[in-house]
Amino acid sequence: MPQSVMHNLNQHVGVVADIEGTELTAADREFLQQPEICGLIFFARNYQSPQQLKALTSDILSLRPDLLLCVDQEGGRVQRFREGFTRLPPMLALEKESQHNREQALTLAHELGWLMAAELRKQGVHLSFAPVLDIETDVSQVIGDRAFGHDAVTVIALASAFVRGMNEAGMAAVGKHFPGHGAIAADSHLALPVDPRSRIELNDDIEPFQTLMSAGLLAGIMPAHVIYPAVDSDNTAGFSAQWLQNILRTELQFNGVIFSDDLSMAGAASVGGYGERAACAMNAGANALLVCNDRAAATEVVAAVGKQLNTSGWQRLSLAALQGPFNRAENDEQFNQRRSLIQQQLLNLL
Template sequence: MRTAPPGPVMLDVHGLELDAEDRELLNHPSVGGLILFARNFHDARQLAALTDAIHSVRRPPLLIAVDHEGGRVQRFKSDGFTHLPSMHTLGSRYEADAGGALADARAAGYVLAAELRALGVDLSFTPVLDLDYGRSGVIGDRAFHLDPAIVAPLAGALAEGLRAAGMKSVGKHFPGHGWAEADSHVAIPVDERDFDTIWALDIRPYLDLGRQIDAVMPAHVIYPAVDRMPAGFSRTWVQDILRGKLAFDGVVFSDDLSMEGASVAGDVVARAEAAWDAGCDMVLVCNARDQAVKLIDGWRPEFDSVRSARVASLMPARPYGDRSVLAQDARYRDALDAVRSLLA
């Protein structure tokens, strides 16, 4: 078993169990985390075995993450995983009953985190803090609401539920992906608005939440009024605004470097260097094994103990549970009833 501090790269694995190439990549000193997808899940027993194998590769264990927001972005949907509502559902409920919606958001966060933690997943990239302007198809009902004064308390309540179940939170996509119409997975989105407008609206949830959010993921969106580079490659956005004006000292993840929205920075090594220089603590390369190999072979960032410690802080503090423990958790049962009522 390799002993090494977490590196700055998060990548993925092919299937339902680790193969020899997966293990070799996960042992690379540049790797510090792994993101799971639907292809990595068959059933609860298999997922628990996979996460145990990943955590056993090295010490300290690698951070295991997933995009598991609820609604249409939920990687695991069977064998005991609750189908969670979209965040837009919670926003709509808030308009009629703010207190009830906040309670439901806490319940959804608790169920989300408890079910993942019971099978060894450490982190979900949630909540989405983008505003729903009705313009972005890739965001859409993943957003809580158009009004930042509704988004912030709901996201805070969701994060509270996550934290109660032993999981940290990741706000995305800073400073906001809701206005840009293009999908950064396949295009290069541009948001032409001025900084004062973005600050007053899209950044408001980040400002209101502060350290209720443990990590942030910048958007692969260009805001030309501020910088010619996408936010995740911009020292202005990451260092001057997020770290400076907002005083955020948590983890900053890049969005997936294999997305088209990242292509403006060059090849995958240039993209990683740009994100690292901008101030990202960990960079993601997903669904592109050749690019992941190229990155860890060709990129040699100087070890940064502060960034490494930030990433390590996202690991759950308490031991992993399991499905039998979850079944005895009265708070989980109550939260599950609340979520099911919301979906009824």
């Protein structure tokens, strides 16, 4: 699914929010009817079984067929749905495999991308926020084995194969965390990280994003809640027009969706309350504003987006183009056979 499926997204904005439980409440139904909401992200608390998940996604889409249903299902530490889904390895395991047999590692990366996406699509989830394109430096507390490798060449090769597998199953890809979160220790969920490197030094981290964007493999980008003072000393990348408009849109010519990282994270708190965070993200150039684990905060962000839409000439973001279709080439028997073969290959990685 190429990034060109979405275009002309400047001054388009919407909200990706969440729900508390495993089924919709009356309050959820009222909340999700708001036109500012363009997507929903699931967490482990929303999951009991594949059957329950399918019932939940069907219920949501009967209410709002246009909503993009999302999750973080990277593998390793970050896999929200586990029981009933294949236990995916951390992507860094592919780097070690690549050192022994590069072609086998690339094939496995493709198959893992397909399997992750196909298992989600079968249950009605449209998108996993993947791949992680950060370069691991054995420093970061939050990236670590979520990365595909310790250098740009490895990350590009393995992540590209993974995305092509996702695309085979009908899933778009969102690269994160632009321009690169792997070289600093602090976790932006808990603190405000600062990366002091120069723009020239950052170019190596940017290379995986630039290469996959140029190949049409990324429908979305998620910037990091990190300050890079050599480029913009006042704002994290997600709140920086320099990063999102001048570099990402203009210099790198990215025309897909810019997803903010979660506005509830500590790395986003530097600009103020949730209304201020939403305004900063919108003014910087973000399209889809994620706000998680706090319905009151999500309500504030929805109100801020509604005000922007009503007073400034901005347009409501629709993410429906990223929903699919699910490329279900296999029947159930073929799907299960392919999944079993991949699972057998994973025994040495887990």
